Amino acid sequence: MSDKIELLSMGLDEIRLWLKSHGFESYRAKQLIGWLVSGAKFSEMRNLPSNLIEFLCENALEEPVKIIKSLVSKKDGTEKYLFSLADGSCVEGVLMPYRHGNTLCISTQVGCNMGCKFCASTLGGKLRNLSAGEMLGQVVSVNRLHGSKTVQNVVMMGSGEPLDNYGNVLKFIRLICAGEGLNISQRRITLSTCGLVDKIKSLADEGLSITLSISLHAPNDAIRQSLMPIAKVHSVKDIINACKHYISLTHRRVSFEYALIKGVNDSQEQAEELCQILRGFQCHVNLITLNAVEETGYLGSDRITANKFFDYLNERNIAVSMRRTMGEDIQGACGQLRNEFIKGGGQN
């Protein structure tokens, strides 16, 4: 890992102090952040003096995140990226064009320790946490590729469990929403967790207005435990209670992600169980048919079964959407592109 400083992980006050301690005017910090979040190279930072540019080249990391591969879906315009990091690790992200704006799904860890049985990101375990700057760098590099303001919404649903990297994720949220940074509204940020109950409660106290999304994927503990090891630690009931606590403090609706898996969680009985636990609760259910990953052996539900599941919830007044399975032709499931890259001889 380079010993150069990673400026994208630093807030305005930190950069001011750093510049001042090296003899530069602290007002340069705002200018510098403006350039950094635009993805500019140091040599392109035209309004900075040459001695500062020289100092940055010697002491700061340029482009901590680089796009080394991108694939565009011919079916739906989804674009998938492989990002390389300064230590040679790589993570992936997906840009999805939605009616409410382009949404970038970013990674928060290299790999993941949570062990969900249907997920390609966890196959090699977690290698390390991403820094706040490495999360921000994914957004910056996509904006640089397609033009500023390309990314309008950010979801933390790529590799990693965001709440297992709590401090850096919180810092990332504050950096990306900062006025001198990309100035994205907190309401356009979604944090997705497999259900770390204590951390959900801590998050409720942070005074944020982001959307909390729970990867639920099962209506009861038995099925959930067969899919997600974390379910042996936190029951569905504990998660629902933590979500109610979150809603009571933030007044924000919680989303539940439910990947329909053929023959596992997609029956009418399971739809009824889901209705039972969510009834009268300020939430939204996002159904999606699982993007199959060869190594896991799980398949997505067929369209008829998925539609029946949707109708069952909808008819019982549960707020529900059926998300399109995106990027099927470009290894759209989380972790697939990175795994193919590693198999092909690339680094982690």
Ligand code: SF4
């Ligand atoms: S689904 Fe999310 S939490 Fe579960 S293993 Fe994959 S990346 Fe980790």
